[in-house]
Amino acid sequence: MACSACNRRTGAIRELRRFVDDSAALGAAFDASASPFLTAYPGQAWPVDSTVAIASLRLHDALLPARYTATVQRWLGGVRDRLDPRTGLMPHRVSAGTGEPAEVARxxxxxxxxxxxxxxxxxxxxxxxxxxxxxxxxxxxxxxxxxxxxxxxxxxxxxxxxxxxxxxxxxxxxxxxxxxxxxxxxxxxxxxxxxxxxxxxxxxxxxxxxxxxxxxxxxxxxxxxxxxxxxxxxxxxxxxxxxxxxxxxxxxxxxxxLGTGPWLPALLRHRRRVRPGTGWRAWRPSAPAPTT
Structure with missing residues (x-):
């Protein structure tokens, strides 16, 4: 039991260190980029990828001492300057390096x-x-x-x-x-x-x-x-x-x-078989005669 708890604690510390290191790498990349949208593949960039990355930096600052407030604010300013002119939203794809819209929001x-x-x-x-x-x-x-x-x-x-x-x-x-x-x-x-x-x-x-x-x-x-x-x-x-x-x-x-369709042929056949005067109306009791 003690060994299991130690292993879990060691694993948590390892993940925390990885999260801190990855956040530092992301923050440095955004700070060094002229575009708010980092290159995801050679010569290609999608705003959605950078949005998830910035959300991760915000999570870092919510869980740990804040380090990336200026990075996030700078990113927001860059995004507002590069919205898709047709929709007013972030483009689906942008020009790598400049972040200018290259494809309408999708x-x-x-x-x-x-x-x-x-x-x-x-x-x-x-x-x-x-x-x-x-x-x-x-x-x-x-x-x-x-x-x-x-x-x-x-x-x-x-x-x-x-x-x-x-x-x-x-x-x-x-x-x-x-x-x-x-x-x-x-x-x-x-x-x-x-x-x-x-x-x-x-x-x-x-x-x-x-x-x-x-x-x-x-x-x-x-x-x-x-x-x-x-x-x-x-x-x-x-x-x-x-x-x-x-x-x-x-x-x-x-x-x-769909539910009543399969029953319609049977209902129609039944209606044809019922002769006038023998259906349910024939069973309805007549009104009582008025009394004097």
Whole structure:
């Protein structure tokens, strides 16, 4: 028992040192960069990667003596100067070195950005989240998330997956977590409930898998999204609701048709067999005669 406790303590100390060293490396990289968006691959940079890294620095300063406040503030200023002109959001991809927008904001990165941005700057995060929600969340029988902003279509890729009617299934799932972190419980609940219908879940006494269990990575994304909570910042005030329970009506209509459809032929045959005067109306007792 004592040896196990010592091993756990040693492992925790090792992880803490690694976290401190990695934070120092990240802070130095951001301080030395002319762009707020670090290069992820040679000559390529995506703002979503740097957003997660800055959130890690904020976590460092929440758990340990603060060291990166100036780094975070400088990063925020650089981000505000390089927003996508079409949407007012962080671009999906930027020019390496300068950080200038190279591709319009897309939901596969926005859904992750809004999962972490509230821990960096709650006020900026709220403005960005509402912009994202207004331009990307749509209704396709139920709530879903477009890969490209409303009024714009574009190609699918390995990140977005197929885009039926312009909707990214992966971004829709990850947006559940973004909505929860931003205290948008109505949207988070609606997206999760719609997933119970469209996700084709298969349950056993021990597990629950979506997409008939064929895409385990989708189950991992869903678990990550449904457990999302702010790590550093206090939960923000709930934004104005963008969806009401009425979104369920088309689905309820479809389920009603599917449920009653198989019975319609039998009901029609039964109605043809019932002769006039022999149905349920013939059994209804007549009204009593008036008394004098």
């Amino acid at each position: 939901a596969t990165s926005q859904s992750i950005i809004h999962r972490f941005l509230p821990d960096i700057d709650p006020a900026f995060a709220r403005d960005q989240y509402l912009r994202f929600r207004d331009q990307y969340v749509v209704r396709r029988l139920g709530p879903a998330v477009r890969e490209y902003p409303a009024g714009m279509d574009g190609p699918a890729d390995v990140d977005s997956g197929p885009l039926p009617l312009g909707v990214s299934l992966s971004a829709t799932v990850v947006t559940i977590g973004a909505a929860q972190v931003n205290h948008d419980d109505a949207l988070a609940g609606a997206l999760a409930n719609y997933g119970e219908f469209a996700g084709v879940p298969v349950s056993t006494p021990w597990t629950k898998r979506y997409a008939l269990g064929l895409l385990p990575v989708g189950d991992a994304f869903l678990a990550w999204s449904k457990t999302a909570r702010p790590w550093v910042a206090a939960p923000p005030p709930a934004p104005p609701a963008s969806i009401t329970w009425w979104w369920r009506l088309p689905l309820l209509l479809i389920l009603t048709v």
